[in-house]
Every structure is written in structure tokens, then in C-alpha cells.
Amino acid sequence: MKLETLCLHAGYTPKNGEPRVLPICQSTTFTYDTTRDVAKLFDLEVPGFFYSRLGNPTVDAVEQKIAALEGGVGAMCTSSGQAASLISILTLARAGDHVVSASSIYGGTFNLFAVTLKRMGIEVTFIDENASDEEILKAVRSNTKAFFGETVANPSMDVLDIERMANLAHKVGVPLIVDNTFATPYLCRPFDFGADIVVHSTTKYLDGHALQVGGVIVDSGNFDWEASPRFSEFTTPDDSYHGLVYTKAFGKAAYIVKARAQMMRDLGCCQTAQGAFYINLGIETLPLRMQRHCENALKVSKFLACQNNVIEVRYPGLEGSKNYELAKKYLKKGCSGVISFEIKGGREAGAKFIDSLKMISLEVHVADIRTCVLHPASSTHRQLSDHQLEEAGITPGLIRLSVGLENVDDIIDDLRQALEAASV
Incomplete structure (x- = not known):
């Protein structure tokens, strides 16, 4: 089978x-x-x-x-x-x-x-x-x-x-x-x-x-x-x-x-x-969900990569990513729905961005059918020292975005208005 x-x-x-x-x-x-x-x-x-x-x-x-x-x-x-x-x-x-x-x-x-x-x-x-x-x-x-x-x-x-x-x-x-x-x-x-x-x-x-x-x-x-x-x-x-x-x-x-x-x-x-x-x-619908997660995340990563106040987007499926070649070998069907990115202004701008989101939820969770967001340095990785954060590849302003199954246009619209609010 x-x-x-x-x-x-x-x-x-x-x-x-x-x-x-x-x-x-x-x-x-x-x-x-x-x-x-x-x-x-x-x-x-x-x-x-x-x-x-x-x-x-x-x-x-x-x-x-x-x-x-x-x-x-x-x-x-x-x-x-x-x-x-x-x-x-x-x-x-x-x-x-x-x-x-x-x-x-x-x-x-x-x-x-x-x-x-x-x-x-x-x-x-x-x-x-x-x-x-x-x-x-x-x-x-x-x-x-x-x-x-x-x-x-x-x-x-x-x-x-x-x-x-x-x-x-x-x-x-x-x-x-x-x-x-x-x-x-x-x-x-x-x-x-x-x-x-x-x-x-x-x-x-x-x-x-x-x-x-x-x-x-x-x-x-x-x-x-x-x-x-x-x-x-x-x-x-x-x-x-x-x-x-x-x-x-x-x-x-x-x-x-x-x-x-x-x-x-x-x-x-x-x-x-x-x-x-x-x-x-959950497993019974895994293939269908993963297809949609991957499709949405790739579109969102391309959107984020074009924004002036986004410094870096980390998504292996994004052409030009440092992991792009490895992704082509190991992740031929897609690279999941999780994206990490950093915006200008560090922690303060990151917090303002997250607080400005309307549909996307702030959650200590990831890989959900609903789009959610988190600031790792102040939550899941809070116990790590600055040196350990650096070793783990996490900057203070890094944002983790778990792209869900909503219409991708609605996800992007929410991200766009929050990015605009964070740049003011």
C-alpha cells in the first residue's frame, strides 16, 4: 500500500x-x-x-x-x-x-x-x-x-x-x-x-x-x-x-x-x-493536510521574502535558502508548514508585530491546522543563554510562524497589516 x-x-x-x-x-x-x-x-x-x-x-x-x-x-x-x-x-x-x-x-x-x-x-x-x-x-x-x-x-x-x-x-x-x-x-x-x-x-x-x-x-x-x-x-x-x-x-x-x-x-x-x-x-488525513500546509507555507515564505522590513526568511523550500539543496534531496513533496523569519527592529518590533495580528493566534504550539505564531527566545527557548541561542540558530528577534490550512490570502493579509503596524 x-x-x-x-x-x-x-x-x-x-x-x-x-x-x-x-x-x-x-x-x-x-x-x-x-x-x-x-x-x-x-x-x-x-x-x-x-x-x-x-x-x-x-x-x-x-x-x-x-x-x-x-x-x-x-x-x-x-x-x-x-x-x-x-x-x-x-x-x-x-x-x-x-x-x-x-x-x-x-x-x-x-x-x-x-x-x-x-x-x-x-x-x-x-x-x-x-x-x-x-x-x-x-x-x-x-x-x-x-x-x-x-x-x-x-x-x-x-x-x-x-x-x-x-x-x-x-x-x-x-x-x-x-x-x-x-x-x-x-x-x-x-x-x-x-x-x-x-x-x-x-x-x-x-x-x-x-x-x-x-x-x-x-x-x-x-x-x-x-x-x-x-x-x-x-x-x-x-x-x-x-x-x-x-x-x-x-x-x-x-x-x-x-x-x-x-x-x-x-x-x-x-x-x-x-x-x-x-x-x-489526525493521521487519517495527514497526506491531505501536509499538502496544504506545504503549499500555503511556500506562498507565505515568498510573500515575506519580498517585504522591506523582513531581514531574513528561513524556509527550506524557498529558492536561495541555505538548506534548499538538502530540501530537494530529503523533502521532495514539501517542507512542512513552519517558517522562521526576522523583522527589522529586533525584539521590540517582533513583539509589536505579534500583538498586531488579528486572525493568527499567539500560541505555544506549532504544526496546527490553524495558523499560529511564537517568539522562541522568550518562550520555548527562554531557558537558553544567548550563546546557546546562537548555537541553536536563534536570534533574539526570530519569529516562528506555523502556517495553517486557512485560505492563504487571508493569512497573507493578516501578516501584511501586522508588518505595517510593526514598522510604524
């Missing part, structure tokens, strides 16, 4: 007389006939559901759908995108380990890596993803467990050279984790370019309607855990499961099973059946 069809049919196939629409299994627990049946579940010998923290039929259907969309062997939904990023790392790394990450990632992820993981004993080195191979490889240590980057960085809009970064990660025997939130599998499938693990904030385009906070981790099944000496937890017995060895028991699905069996078991940041139902509704 093509992706548009998978969005509607993957993950759930009703049998004779069953509901056409994915049902909500609103139950925390499930019953079995014998203690032996339950024991097999706890020993990971058979698939099934026994407690909704670890698995639920509605959530499972959405996990199967997202895995199919990304081309992976399995997926695990989480309570938020932040939880997905955290578990993606903790499945690989523990106290004393190290991660290499692009510096231009979302501010919340930057804080997670720079502050919270550091408190847990996991150190993260931030690199310029556009640096030379030699410079990036200098950041690697004997205890490095992963490379991390975003397909399209939030909010700098830098496009990750996934193939190059995957090759560098594999050269030193570690997987590449890619946050594919802005691109979605409709615009880019990182596994096709060598990435090993994908994470999403499903709160964004996969949901698309600002209804449900969520995240997901997807396993490509392609990384050879046994070939690298860095991942003994995958290749040696797990005492918490009677000596089970993940690579031997689950083969290509070793990573995603370990993420669920260890991390979700102990951290408990699971998605709900109701939440998964909402996310599934």
Missing part, C-alpha cells in the same frame, strides 16, 4: 461484523484463563495485553500504523514527544555514557539533553551539524551511544543531512536517532536514508488539530546491535527477565522491545486509549 492508503488502513483491520472505525479499548487491564497464560506474557514469550501501561489494543493499532508509515519494524507511543526523546536515549544509554547531538534541536530537547540527562550521568556534546566530518567525529568518545538530530530543526528550519550523519554514526558503531516531527513520514522517511530510530511529537502534525499530547518511537530494525561492542545490554542476559537476551529473542525488533519492556515498564509514560484514538483520526 502507498502511504496515503496506509494512513487509513494500516494497524487495524476489522473482521466480519466488527467496527469500521478503530474502537477505543477503555480498559486498564485484561483477563486470562490461566496463570500460565499471564506468566507467558510477563516472560515476553507471547504477544498480548495485560496492563495498559505496557500495551493497549487501541494504542497498539496506532503504533502499528506509525511503524508502517515510517517503514519500521515496530513503534511505541508515549505520553509526549519529550517522553519519546527521553526513552529513545535511555534505552541505549545509562549513567557514564555519552551522546552526540546537533545543536539546532528544539529548545525543550536541548534542555533535556543539557540539564536533565547530565543530572542522570549522561553527557551530551552538541555539534554544528554543518561542520566537517572530522570536526563531528572529534566529539565521539569510547562511551558514545547515539547521534541525534531533527529532520527539520525547530525553529531554525535547518535540514539535517540524514545520510551523511547516519554514515558518521555507523562509522563509530552507534545508531542515528532522528526527530521527524516537522517532516512527518509523508514528507520524509529517515530510515530510507540510513537513520536507525525515529521519534515524533505526535502532538504536532500527526495529530494536527491540537487535541492530544503524545509522542512515538519507531525502530527501523536495521541497526546491528551485535556487531557493535557498545551495546552489551542488548546482547547479554537481562536479569529482570530471567536472563532473556533481546537480540536473540527479538532479532530486528530488539530495540523497541527493550524500550517497552524496560523503560515503559519502569517510567510509565504511556499513551492512553482515548489519546491514541485522537492521534489516529
Whole structure:
């Protein structure tokens, strides 16, 4: 099936007389006939559901759908995108380990890596993803467990050279984790370019309607855990499961099973059946929405690029953008609906511009069906120092615009009058 069809049919196939629409299994627990049946579940010998923290039929259907969309062997939904990023790392790394990450990632992820993981004993080195191979490889240590980057960085809009970064990660025997939130599998499938693990904030385009906070981790099944000496937890017995060895028991699905069996078991940041139902509704219209988001954003970026009081427009699909060539390789169908731009006058003019908008909403959100705007330096990236903001590619006056599905003329009209008000 093509992706548009998978969005509607993957993950759930009703049998004779069953509901056409994915049902909500609103139950925390499930019953079995014998203690032996339950024991097999706890020993990971058979698939099934026994407690909704670890698995639920509605959530499972959405996990199967997202895995199919990304081309992976399995997926695990989480309570938020932040939880997905955290578990993606903790499945690989523990106290004393190290991660290499692009510096231009979302501010919340930057804080997670720079502050919270550091408190847990996991150190993260931030690199310029556009640096030379030699410079990036200098950041690697004997205890490095992963490379991390975003397909399209939030909010700098830098496009990750996934193939190059995957090759560098594999050269030193570690997987590449890619946050594919802005691109979605409709615009880019990182596994096709060598990435090993994908994470999403499903709160964004996969949901698309600002209804449900969520995240997901997807396993490509392609990384050879046994070939690298860095991942003994995958290749040696797990005492918490009677000596089970993940690579031997689950083969290509070793990573995603370990993420669920260890991390979700102990951290408990699971998605709900109701939440998964909402996310599934969003995914069903993902291709149609992404087409319109991309069309509108390209028109808006061209409008902004022609305004006298706009200093810079960052949109990979805009001809002349520094990421234009990478976008042609990785984002052939479009570059999502998010634009970052800066107007003359810095913070003060930016604030006046935002306050002058009439239809477009000021929201701490992005990738919504409705157009919304945000000032990252004073909100999502507020905890970053000026130096860290610079490393992340964020200037004090940068504005993030999430272009929605309204008539593009109405979006442009609102932007035009707000830009005029800000220039007075």
C-alpha cells in the first residue's frame, strides 16, 4: 500500500461484523484463563495485553500504523514527544555514557539533553551539524551511544543531512536517532536514508488539530546491535527477565522491545486509549493536510521574502535558502508548514508585530491546522543563554510562524497589516 492508503488502513483491520472505525479499548487491564497464560506474557514469550501501561489494543493499532508509515519494524507511543526523546536515549544509554547531538534541536530537547540527562550521568556534546566530518567525529568518545538530530530543526528550519550523519554514526558503531516531527513520514522517511530510530511529537502534525499530547518511537530494525561492542545490554542476559537476551529473542525488533519492556515498564509514560484514538483520526488525513500546509507555507515564505522590513526568511523550500539543496534531496513533496523569519527592529518590533495580528493566534504550539505564531527566545527557548541561542540558530528577534490550512490570502493579509503596524 502507498502511504496515503496506509494512513487509513494500516494497524487495524476489522473482521466480519466488527467496527469500521478503530474502537477505543477503555480498559486498564485484561483477563486470562490461566496463570500460565499471564506468566507467558510477563516472560515476553507471547504477544498480548495485560496492563495498559505496557500495551493497549487501541494504542497498539496506532503504533502499528506509525511503524508502517515510517517503514519500521515496530513503534511505541508515549505520553509526549519529550517522553519519546527521553526513552529513545535511555534505552541505549545509562549513567557514564555519552551522546552526540546537533545543536539546532528544539529548545525543550536541548534542555533535556543539557540539564536533565547530565543530572542522570549522561553527557551530551552538541555539534554544528554543518561542520566537517572530522570536526563531528572529534566529539565521539569510547562511551558514545547515539547521534541525534531533527529532520527539520525547530525553529531554525535547518535540514539535517540524514545520510551523511547516519554514515558518521555507523562509522563509530552507534545508531542515528532522528526527530521527524516537522517532516512527518509523508514528507520524509529517515530510515530510507540510513537513520536507525525515529521519534515524533505526535502532538504536532500527526495529530494536527491540537487535541492530544503524545509522542512515538519507531525502530527501523536495521541497526546491528551485535556487531557493535557498545551495546552489551542488548546482547547479554537481562536479569529482570530471567536472563532473556533481546537480540536473540527479538532479532530486528530488539530495540523497541527493550524500550517497552524496560523503560515503559519502569517510567510509565504511556499513551492512553482515548489519546491514541485522537492521534489516529489526525493521521487519517495527514497526506491531505501536509499538502496544504506545504503549499500555503511556500506562498507565505515568498510573500515575506519580498517585504522591506523582513531581514531574513528561513524556509527550506524557498529558492536561495541555505538548506534548499538538502530540501530537494530529503523533502521532495514539501517542507512542512513552519517558517522562521526576522523583522527589522529586533525584539521590540517582533513583539509589536505579534500583538498586531488579528486572525493568527499567539500560541505555544506549532504544526496546527490553524495558523499560529511564537517568539522562541522568550518562550520555548527562554531557558537558553544567548550563546546557546546562537548555537541553536536563534536570534533574539526570530519569529516562528506555523502556517495553517486557512485560505492563504487571508493569512497573507493578516501578516501584511501586522508588518505595517510593526514598522510604524
